[in-house]
Amino acid sequence: MVKSHHSRRTRSSLRLHCSFSLYFLKRKSKDVDSKIRELEKSLKDSLKHCASERQGRIRAQQALRKSLTEPKVDDLELTSYPMAPIGVIQSCFSTRNGTPRQPLIVPLSRACLIFNSARVPPASLEGLGDYTHCWVIYVFHLNTNLEKLWKDPAKSKFKAKVRVPRLKGERMGVFATRSPHRPCPIGLTVAKVEAVKGNILLLSGVDLVDGTPVLDVKPYLPYCDSIQEAGVPKWLTVDRSFSVASISFSEGFTSTLAQCWAITGKNSLYASPDEFQNLLEQVLSWDIRSVSQRTRPHESFITSQNGNHSNDLSDDNQDEEASSPGNEQPPQSSGDIIYHLILEGLDVWYRLCDGNVVVEKVTEASTVIKSDQKRCNYSIWRD
DSSP: OHHHHHHHHHHHHHHHHHHHHHHHHHHHHHHHHHHHHHHHHHHHHHHHHHHHHHHHHHHHHHHHHHHHHSOOSSOGGGOOOOOOOSEEEEESBOSSTTSOSSTTSSTTOEEEEEEOTTTSOGGGGTTGGGSSEEEEEEEOTTOTTHHHHHHOGGGSOOOSEEEOGGGTTOEEEGGGSOOSOOSSOEEEEEEEEEEEETTEEEEESOOOOTTOEEEEEEEOOHHHHOOTTOOOOHHHHSOOOOBOSEEEEOTTHHHHHHHHHHHHGGGOSSSSHHHHHHHHHHHHTBOOOOHHHHHOHHHHEEOOTTSOOBOOOOTTOSSOOEEOSTTOOOOSSGGGOOEEEEETTEEEEEEEETTEEEEEEEEEOSSSOOOSSOOOOHHHHHO
């Protein structure tokens, strides 16, 4: 009897305990549910606030872009597109003179495109090495009218027509030519992709002068970039070849090149003097002289004020002139004219008579401005 009574009390206590536990669990569950609802509401409000802020930023960016880039009907010069170079070219062509007029006609011409890692991470170049060629969009940074063109376009005296080498100096509308002297000094060229190494793109067949700022690089796509049925004006089809009859080297050329190579060869994109000489032959196989140098060789050569020689000219400048070496007097025959070509920081002296090129010697170029930037050399190509 006592045992039965004790069992009933135990069961009653258990039921009471379970009731209290269930009550507290339900209460705790309600508190948790309430907390969750509060958090969900807070998250929803935050997302709504973020979306509102994002829409505000988008509207502000759109307004700014419209203000900067939308063509101003009344004044197009107020329209601007913020752009900056993404890299710079280190080329075998030290100066404009001798830089090919078109790409790929000098297969041995080499250049390294050094990308600005702060703007262009190396991952951006992944896959580019799988293409054989690429387009390079760049700035004609050595044009003489850039300052006026950008600061005061209305006073830049932009010329609608330019001299065309194939027309022997006759003028043609600038947009029918590839002249560097354009309203917007932007160039487009194609080059062979040799390799991609980190933030460096190795190119060959280039027509780019050293120091050229690059705006963009795009892969060359043969299926849409090569147009088989494309046509050109008749003046481009007329055979007015710029190729020379022959190239020969004087007896003293090899020794002067060896002396210069011992000093500058370690900084060259070429492995040996022989490879450099092959490049030289490819460059000089075309008549690289300007229109005025071909048509008025005697009148165009004058002595520079500082005694330095220079024939770094553009066919499209109205007032073309060149300087003879040192204080030499204007020569009496075309075969007596000494022309200069700066390649890889070396000054190549040559003559041109009746279409035959004779390379006299090589010296270190004193007119090339040396940069503090580390130069690429052949080791990067060898590796």
